Amino acid sequence: MKKFDKERVLLAVAGPAIALVVAVLLTSGVLLASGKSPFEPYAIMLEQVGFADIQVLIVNAAAGYYIAALAVAIGFRMNLFNIGVEGQYRLAAMVTAVVGAKVALPAAVQLPLLILVAALTGAFWAGIAGVLKVTRGVSEVVATIMLNSIATAVIGYFTLPSLFGVQQGNNKTTGEMHESGWFPSIDLGAAGELYGFVFVAVALGIAYWVVLNRTRFGFDLRATGASESAAAASGVNAKRMVLTAMLLSGAIAGLAGLPTLLNDTHTYSLSFPSSLGFTAIGIALLGRGSPVGIAFAALLWAFLDKASAELDYRGYDTEIAVIMQGLIVIAVVVSYEAVGRWGLRRQQQRVGKELAAGHVLGASGKGTSGPSGPSDNGNQKEVAGR
Amino acid sequence: MRRMPRITQRCTRTAVAVAALALLATGCGGTSSGGSGEDKGMALAYDIGGEGDQSFNDAAYAGLEQARKEFGYEGTAVEPKDGESDADKVQRLKQLAKQGYDPVVGIGFIYANATKEAAEAYPDTTFGIVDDSTVKAKNVAALVFNEEQGSYLAGVAAAKATKSKTVGFVGGVDVPLIHKFEAGFAQGVKDTDPKVKVITQYLTETAEEGGFSSPDKGKAAAEAQIENGADVIYQAAGLSGQGVIEAAAKEKKWAIGVDSDQYKQKALSAYKAYILTSATKDVGGAVFSLAESVEDGKPLSGEQRFSLKEGGVGVTESNPEFGKVPGLKEAVAKAKEDIIAGKIKVATTP
Incomplete structure (x- = not known):
């Protein structure tokens, strides 16, 4: 049993590690091809991590990435591809900003209210795709992409000056939110302010792990993702699971814009960051759907974003970081597939060896798992690996 | 990966992550400061x-x-x-x-x-x-x-040049800044000839969707407006505006450029005969005047407004056809005078 775990850790780490190495090598290749030093940009970027203000920027940015990636990862677990995180978080941020500007309650009530509004808005928007899938069989990929566009139009409509829009100079905003709805930040002096919402992001990661791995709901979710028919045979209502997963994914997506909104801008405007939802897909892939893996992936992404800004002033282009992010995503997909196959082959070989050595199947399972022990493990791994 | 014996290990890992975060939060290391001091x-x-x-x-x-x-x-x-x-x-x-x-x-x-x-x-x-x-x-x-002032003059020119009594406006993104261009243009048209109809079209709702950077979108919008009878089209759409100019030139209709004198732009030289005029906005001049003031040791501060009076906005006359449309040049010059004298107030919202 112990040995088996090591194997798993190896397989889990090998995927991202190989992907990163490949991405770095390819980026170096790009640098070489353009006649620049293939190593110096990394040195410059790593040097940036030593600065406290850059650290704060990285952690702040990672909070939004992390929450959005968790939303994507929940879908992955269920074999659902929620591409709509983009529309869900932007719509939720806009609605939250409007509520925050119109409602003024004490902070103890206001903050939970705003977070709830964001989650419900995100869930509602994702729920449309969920209902369409469950009742009409519409692919959630198509539905959520369409909903992204519709979200943009809806935001445009709601931010009209005749509705909730407030024009500030040439910017279209939703007006400043009441101060009771500002999430507390930690002032670090010259290094800047650490978003308090970072801790909410961490809490969400823990909750994600507990719900998926320690509740019946989580088991049903993973089981349905692994095999819908098998889950249905064991009494899981697959349709309900699809809808619930979509709602949950949307609710988390709704929170992704809050670190920026509640800790920084306090209004939804034309300069509100976009494309977080698409970035999150790459991060969730790299993190393999595990809360710890996603945290590392989110930090890596934020590091590439923030540390690369310095490159512009040292004779390199910031876009190197973007190239690297793109390469990581491609490399991740390829390397996970390769590592997965390699792992499967190793497992088969081992089972073959054990059989050849004359072991009776299950004898090593301390008598509890019976003759079907190894294949059982295989199934569980399949479920866990999603 | 998710079985019982692993709980403790997982918790430890989470704890390590939290601890690492806390460490970051205390802000180890200095800030990325260290100004060079030299003037760059x-x-x-x-x-x-x-x-x-x-x-x-x-x-x-x-x-x-x-x-x-x-x-x-x-x-x-x-x-x-x-x-x-x-x-x-x-x-x-x-x-x-x-x-x-x-x-x-x-x-x-x-x-x-x-x-x-x-x-x-x-x-x-x-x-x-x-x-x-x-x-x-x-x-x-x-x-x-005062973008609306330059756009007003563009509107006057459009109203004088149109034969179909229909003119078009293509805005890049539906934002307040571009509304100023639309408002000035529409007012200029109406004040000159109340019978002329203005068709308005915005390409996208947000800049991310490419309203300022998609010549194909501009082209499609201009083609639709021409189909609906427009024979002069004013665009305030950044790069997308090139598509508008291209579409107008193909149909031998007038286009009006924006921001810089687009008649003189190399990328548009194939269509320049159909660029009636351009409503300019001298961003370069404004930026330069700021650099100059810093160089002189008396940096500008507060609002610096660039209007028709200072030549910050205006219309160009580089296309020889501009002077050939009957009454156009005179009408534009008159409107310019009136705006500078304060006789005409140009609205900033449509």
Whole structure:
């Protein structure tokens, strides 16, 4: 049993590690091809991590990435591809900003209210795709992409000056939110302010792990993702699971814009960051759907974003970081597939060896798992690996 | 991966992650400061689209080039990232100030909040912001334009040139800034000839969807307007405007350029015969005047308005056809006089 775990850790780490190495090598290749030093940009970027203000920027940015990636990862677990995180978080941020500007309650009530509004808005928007899938069989990929566009139009409509829009100079905003709805930040002096919402992001990661791995709901979710028919045979209502997963994914997506909104801008405007939802897909892939893996992936992404800004002033282009992010995503997909196959082959070989050595199947399972022990493990791994 | 014996190990890992975060939170290490102290000249922080948009950002770049020539420094211009946040913009402006660039100019109102924050952190550096006057600080110069005045003149020209009594307006993105162009244009048309109809079309709702950077979208919009009878089309759509001009030239209809004199642009030379005029907005001149004031030791501060009076906005007459349309030149000159004299008030919202 112990040995088996090591194997798993190896397989889990090998995927991202190989992907990163490949991405770095390819980026170096790009640098070489353009006649620049293939190593110096990394040195410059790593040097940036030593600065406290850059650290704060990285952690702040990672909070939004992390929450959005968790939303994507929940879908992955269920074999659902929620591409709509983009529309869900932007719509939720806009609605939250409007509520925050119109409602003024004490902070103890206001903050939970705003977070709830964001989650419900995100869930509602994702729920449309969920209902369409469950009742009409519409692919959630198509539905959520369409909903992204519709979200943009809806935001445009709601931010009209005749509705909730407030024009500030040439910017279209939703007006400043009441101060009771500002999430507390930690002032670090010259290094800047650490978003308090970072801790909410961490809490969400823990909750994600507990719900998926320690509740019946989580088991049903993973089981349905692994095999819908098998889950249905064991009494899981697959349709309900699809809808619930979509709602949950949307609710988390709704929170992704809050670190920026509640800790920084306090209004939804034309300069509100976009494309977080698409970035999150790459991060969730790299993190393999595990809360710890996603945290590392989110930090890596934020590091590439923030540390690369310095490159512009040292004779390199910031876009190197973007190239690297793109390469990581491609490399991740390829390397996970390769590592997965390699792992499967190793497992088969081992089972073959054990059989050849004359072991009776299950004898090593301390008598509890019976003759079907190894294949059982295989199934569980399949479920866990999603 | 998820079985019982692993709980403790997992918890430890989570704990380590939290601890690492806490460590970061205490802010180990200094900040990325260390200003070089030397004066590196003007720095531009571009708006979405960046260099090569043939429009807004390039106009600002012309100002930087002029400053390079006259003051002999290198200066710099930095591009934004797609979908970035205010925090990224603050980081960019602060970094530029830190390196010794002066003035640091945010191209576009999108830099408003960032300019405010950076100006507080670097009180000895002069900051400029184009298209925004909401930031009030001693070391911030707000470079704003009366786009509606130039657009009014474009409207007068369009009303004089149209034969079908229908003219078109194509806006890049449906935002307040572009509404000023539409408002001025429509008023200019109506004041000149109340019978002329104005068809208005915005390409996209947000800049991310490419309203300022998709010539194909501009082309499609212009084709639709021509089909509906428009024979003069004014565009305020950045790079997308090239599509509008192309479509109009193909159908032998008039197009009106924007921001810079598009009759003289190389990329559009094939269609220039059909560019009746351009409503200019001298971003380059404004940016240069800020650089000049810093160089002279008397940095501009507060709102700097560039209107018809100062030549900050206007219409061009480089196309010989401009003078051949009966009554056009006279009508435009008259309107210009009236606006400068305050006899005509141009609205900023449609």
